[in-house]
Amino acid sequence: MEVILFAVFASIAVVSSVLVVTRRNPVIAALCLILNFGSLAGMYLLLSAQFIAVVQIIVYAGAIMVLFLFVLMLLRPDMERSFFRHDPLFKWAAIIVSVFTFLLLVYAIILTTFNAPILANHAKTIEIGTVEAIGKELFSNFLLPFEAIGFVLLSATVGAMLLSKKKLD
Amino acid sequence: MNLLPFYLIVSAFMFFTGVIGVMTRRNAIIVFMSIELMLNSANLTFVAFSSFLGNVSGQVFVFFVMAVAAAEAAVGLAIIISIYRNKMTANIDEINILKW
Numbered sequence: 001m002e003v004i005l006f007a008v009f010a011s012i013a014v015v016s017s018v019l020v021v022t023r024r025n026p027v028i029a030a031l032c033l034i035l036n037f038g039s040l041a042g043m044y045l046l047l048s049a050q051f052i053a054v055v056q057i058i059v060y061a062g063a064i065m066v067l068f069l070f071v072l073m074l075l076r077p078d079m080e081r082s083f084f085r086h087d088p089l090f091k092w093a094a095i096i097v098s099v100f101t102f103l104l105l106v107y108a109i110i111l112t113t114f115n116a117p118i119l120a121n122h123a124k125t126i127e128i129g130t131v132e133a134i135g136k137e138l139f140s141n142f143l144l145p146f147e148a149i150g151f152v153l154l155s156a157t158v159g160a161m162l163l164s165k166k167k168l169d
Numbered sequence: 170m171n172l173l174p175f176y177l178i179v180s181a182f183m184f185f186t187g188v189i190g191v192m193t194r195r196n197a198i199i200v201f202m203s204i205e206l207m208l209n210s211a212n213l214t215f216v217a218f219s220s221f222l223g224n225v226s227g228q229v230f231v232f233f234v235m236a237v238a239a240a241e242a243a244v245g246l247a248i249i250i251s252i253y254r255n256k257m258t259a260n261i262d263e264i265n266i267l268k269w
Contacts, residue, residue, distance in 0.1 A: 003172070014182055014183070017182070017183045017206055020190065020202055020206060021186050021190035021193075026198050026199055033202050033205065033206070036209070037209065043213065044216055047217060047219075047220035049216045049219070049220060049228055052228050052231050056212075059235050059239060064205065064238065068201070068202065071198060071250060075249070075259055090192075094188075094192035094193055095193070098185045101185065102185040105185075106178055106181060109174050109181065113173050113174045113177065114171075116171070125220050128223060128224070128225040129228065134228055137225045138229055142226075142233075145233060149233055149236045149237070152237065152240050156243050159244050159247070160243040160244050160246075163244065163248055163251050
């Protein structure tokens, strides 16, 4: 059952990530990205990371993608003419280098983790994905980064408001 | 069955799709979406290792990555809007005033 669900979510994630990069219309690319985030949330649930799955839906598929679609609505979404129109040599070079690095990484992953023993038993895995466990860790070992991320979000809010003002003075 | 290598392979695939998107696409918003794809593939790796090693720190890191991604999206899209207001384009080939 787990394997079947993983296969479904993984194939949705792979296909939708390819569609994000290849579609010419940015609105369709954004909708495929939402699909991709949804399938990632499904994979997080399979890995029994419930809190991260819910946050993925709320923050990514909710907040960030609404921001993207809102900006697409404000700008006139100009279609790119063709994928290989300008500088096809650079694009082919990018694709070939990426594919080779991907294959190298797959080789490394198979070599190192294929026969690795599973260190956590199922009960332990379910226990660490809860809000309780993450909250305990967040407010004890990761307290300073948690405070710092608050400042990052505050400065991002101020920066976004300043940048989108009509006249910078 | 040990599914860890398959999660890692899906994550690597998404990362390199994002890399191809950043290097080949010309629309600044799609370049941003590809960056989000790369951040999400890193998150998937974090959660997969966290779940298979039984260590909660990976999921806390994913929480921080999501906060940074939200901040990055807000600032980046504000920059794109202000560039669009000045140059009336979101095509990154035409935005070259910092090029020497």
